[in-house]
Amino acid sequence: MNEISWHERLLGGFRRTSDRLGENISGLFGKAALDEATLDAIEEALIASDLGPATAARVRDRLAEERFELGLDEPRLREIVAQEVAKILSPVAKPLEIEAFPRPQVILVIGVNGSGKTTTIAKLAHLFQEQDYGVMLVAGDTFRAAAIGQLKVWADRIGVPIISGKEGGDAASLVFEGVKRGTAEGIDVLIVDTAGRLQNKAGLMDELAKIRRVLGRLNPAAPHDVVLVLDATTGQNALSQIEVFKEVAGVTGLVMTKLDGTARGGVLVAAAEKYGLPIHAIGVGEAVDDLRPFDPSEVARAIAGVERIGMK
Numbered sequence: 001m002n003e004i005s006w007h008e009r010l011l012g013g014f015r016r017t018s019d020r021l022g023e024n025i026s027g028l029f030g031k032a033a034l035d036e037a038t039l040d041a042i043e044e045a046l047i048a049s050d051l052g053p054a055t056a057a058r059v060r061d062r063l064a065e066e067r068f069e070l071g072l073d074e075p076r077l078r079e080i081v082a083q084e085v086a087k088i089l090s091p092v093a094k095p096l097e098i099e100a101f102p103r104p105q106v107i108l109v110i111g112v113n114g115s116g117k118t119t120t121i122a123k124l125a126h127l128f129q130e131q132d133y134g135v136m137l138v139a140g141d142t143f144r145a146a147a148i149g150q151l152k153v154w155a156d157r158i159g160v161p162i163i164s165g166k167e168g169g170d171a172a173s174l175v176f177e178g179v180k181r182g183t184a185e186g187i188d189v190l191i192v193d194t195a196g197r198l199q200n201k202a203g204l205m206d207e208l209a210k211i212r213r214v215l216g217r218l219n220p221a222a223p224h225d226v227v228l229v230l231d232a233t234t235g236q237n238a239l240s241q242i243e244v245f246k247e248v249a250g251v252t253g254l255v256m257t258k259l260d261g262t263a264r265g266g267v268l269v270a271a272a273e274k275y276g277l278p279i280h281a282i283g284v285g286e287a288v289d290d291l292r293p294f295d296p297s298e299v300a301r302a303i304a305g306v307e308r309i310g311m312k
């Protein structure tokens with residue numbers, strides 16, 4: 001890979017969280033033993049570092065158990081934070097598997113404008129192509145001509161077929177056509193772009209309900225996945241998006257994008273802790289191969305800043 005490596009971008013994505021952790025825990029070391037007051041201070045420092053109350057409580061419990069009568073140092077504390085964050089992230093790390101029978105597996109992709117939805121669809125398509133699956137796209141975000149055009153450009157670029165219609169057209173009938181053609185052509189995965197607008201909840205619900213109804217006639221198990229794309233740069237706002245989309249759209253999993261362009265990636269831990277939804281992948285750039293499987297221990301170490309100790 002050219003310029004910056006994937007791993008460095010990942011570290012960058014979690015830099016602010018690990019920086020804040022450093023600021024909050026400095027000054028807590030060098031005590032002979034861990035008394036209650038120090039444990040309280042560490043727990044508060046972790047909450048203030050964006051890691052969420054459950055992670056903070058887990059770390060506190062671990063420290064209380066192990067006692068550290070000889071005192072605790074920063075590298076050891078960061079290591080424990082990494083271990084406890086990994087325990088929260090591990091159960092939600094689940095790549096999207098193509099296992100639907102009959103084929104195709106239908107993946108609806110939702111997310112607010114600008115979240116990186118279109119790019120993520122292209123990246124997912126590319127990932128599946130690399131695994132030798134036959135992929136087809138459906139340009140179901142028919143609200144804007146630009147959205148249709150952009151998805152077509154991606155489809156051309158990566159060489160996958162796409163079903164599209166006119167602006168303002170009926171998304172459900174495109175999805176119907178996609179499943180029929182996909183079935184006839186032996187396609188494994190149908191990835192459907194949708195108009196994931198939150199401004200009009202009722203409209204979105206109606207549209208998704210219609211897509212579900214139409215799909216159900218062809219295959220009652222479809223859609224197999226409803227993937228919400230979240231922009232990491234929005235920080236805590238991503239949590240409220242999960243809340244709403246979960247209720248409105250029956251989200252089955254998440255992809256978090258733009259981790260390269262922000263330092264607010266700690267929200268991943270809060271999302272995992274609060275909602276327990278599978279995290280399928282993370283986006284770290286605009287190129288088609290910038291979507292990576294979500295590796296919980298690598299992410300946990302980046303958040304805790306384990307590798308940065310001694311680099312200051």
Ligand SMILES: Nc1nc2c(ncn2[C@@H]2O[C@H](COP(=O)(O)OP(=O)(O)OP(=O)(O)O)[C@@H](O)[C@H]2O)c(=O)[nH]1
Pocket residue numbers: 111112113114115116117118119120147150257258259260261283284285286290
């Ligand atoms: N740095 C970075 N940029 C990304 C990433 N994913 C998407 N983008 C960029 O974010 C912008 C919005 O991405 P789109 O995929 O167009 O987002 P969308 O949600 O489909 O947005 P609309 O087309 O406005 O509905 C584009 O400029 C993308 O190149 C990522 O992981 N990292």
